Amino acid sequence: MSTFGLRPGQLDAISKMHNGCILCGDVGSGKSRTALAYYYLVNGGSFVHPDTSMPSDSYYPMNDPPMDLYIITTAHKRDLMEWEGEMIPFLLGKDGFYSNKVVVDSWNNIKKYKDIYGAFFIFDEQRVVGSGAWVKAFLRIARRNKWILLSATPGDTWMDYVPVFVANGFYENRTAFKQQHVVYKPFMKYPVVSHYVGTGKLLKYRSMLLVEIPEERHTVQHHEDVFVSYGKEAYKDLVRKRWNFVEGKPIETGSEFCYLQRRLVNTDGSRQVAVLELFEQHPKVIIFYNFDYELEILKLIFKDKYEGITVREWNGHKHESIPDGGSWVYLVQYTAGCEGWNCTTTDTIIFYSQNYSYKVMKQASGRIDRMNTPYTDLWYYHLRSRSGIDLAIYRSLVEKKDFNISAYTKKYGFAKKENINE
Numbered sequence: 001m002s003t004f005g006l007r008p009g010q011l012d013a014i015s016k017m018h019n020g021c022i023l024c025g026d027v028g029s030g031k032s033r034t035a036l037a038y039y040y041l042v043n044g045g046s047f048v049h050p051d052t053s054m055p056s057d058s059y060y061p062m063n064d065p066p067m068d069l070y071i072i073t074t075a076h077k078r079d080l081m082e083w084e085g086e087m088i089p090f091l092l093g094k095d096g097f098y099s100n101k102v103v104v105d106s107w108n109n110i111k112k113y114k115d116i117y118g119a120f121f122i123f124d125e126q127r128v129v130g131s132g133a134w135v136k137a138f139l140r141i142a143r144r145n146k147w148i149l150l151s152a153t154p155g156d157t158w159m160d161y162v163p164v165f166v167a168n169g170f171y172e173n174r175t176a177f178k179q180q181h182v183v184y185k186p187f188m189k190y191p192v193v194s195h196y197v198g199t200g201k202l203l204k205y206r207s208m209l210l211v212e213i214p215e216e217r218h219t220v221q222h223h224e225d226v227f228v229s230y231g232k233e234a235y236k237d238l239v240r241k242r243w244n245f246v247e248g249k250p251i252e253t254g255s256e257f258c259y260l261q262r263r264l265v266n267t268d269g270s271r272q273v274a275v276l277e278l279f280e281q282h283p284k285v286i287i288f289y290n291f292d293y294e295l296e297i298l299k300l301i302f303k304d305k306y307e308g309i310t311v312r313e314w315n316g317h318k319h320e321s322i323p324d325g326g327s328w329v330y331l332v333q334y335t336a337g338c339e340g341w342n343c344t345t346t347d348t349i350i351f352y353s354q355n356y357s358y359k360v361m362k363q364a365s366g367r368i369d370r371m372n373t374p375y376t377d378l379w380y381y382h383l384r385s386r387s388g389i390d391l392a393i394y395r396s397l398v399e400k401k402d403f404n405i406s407a408y409t410k411k412y413g414f415a416k417k418e419n420i421n422e
Contacts, residue, residue, distance in 0.1 A: 009214035025213035027366025065100040073124035075106040076340030121147040128163040142167035229270040230385040254409030261389040282348035283327040338364040347375040356403040
């Protein structure tokens, strides 16, 4: 370790950072500490002994006051005060050494800071996609302040980069970008991108902005597929009859069709048996799930099977802390808990069902793959059946893509475009 606990790869990234860059690193790579170190240097701090020009672990303070610091992050990270912990080595924070203002707030409140001028902003966890209120506030802030953006997955398509390109002055606005680079498919009821032109220019701009933290992990991820059964006859009946067995009515949409396929598959008893068998091998385990009915199944099987086992939840209903002790279960809903927290007291995650999003699955995996984990080998168990829906989702994730409901259900006669977010 080097100054402030920074590794060589982080120091190398800091040397390449600049205003308006995207600091890119895998989940758990230390982006927060690296970003604060960059802020420390920009404000006159130093990692080098002033007399010897040699790296030192001593603290050479920033100019006082340094620029006010605003950190825009997820609500979860803000509430857990993770950033406050990262600030301690730099003597920053509410009761810190310096007389500047330090604010940590969520993306939901970004509009509160659109009139701030002359400060330093760290935008944590990429949220500036599209053209909504968050993006408008981000662009206004970027014009008036110093800023950097942190992301594990900065963009899947060129359109994802548009706000950052505009903020850096590469394009006047979103319309100018589309006029230069986007070709749409003809004869469509709604705009669908066919392809991009001038991609050499886009690659150049992206390379100017992306600063990567090199991979320096001591951990090894072991991803194991655990195949479970499913009710084949009931599944065939669902496909053939198109009947919603939960609400007692015909299936109307593709998303409803997929949901019911998944419900049949995910409630099979063999999946529950697999969870209990894995728990016998790994007595401290995090379990990710998608739907409320899965949560009820998981709570019930641990209640019926074990006494004295601590079971806690993180989802839209409860925000309970990670258990401690020798044996526990932490039930986490993907959307609510795939990012913004970490756990170094277990080496095991069970994915009870697959999520539609590759990015979400990757972020969920990172909850235990942290630089300070005492474990070297980390175990990830993916429960899935050989049903059509499970195989289709799996193929998308292997290709590092999100599962597309419209494409999947089109062959079953559902042609309407739908929102696939779970």
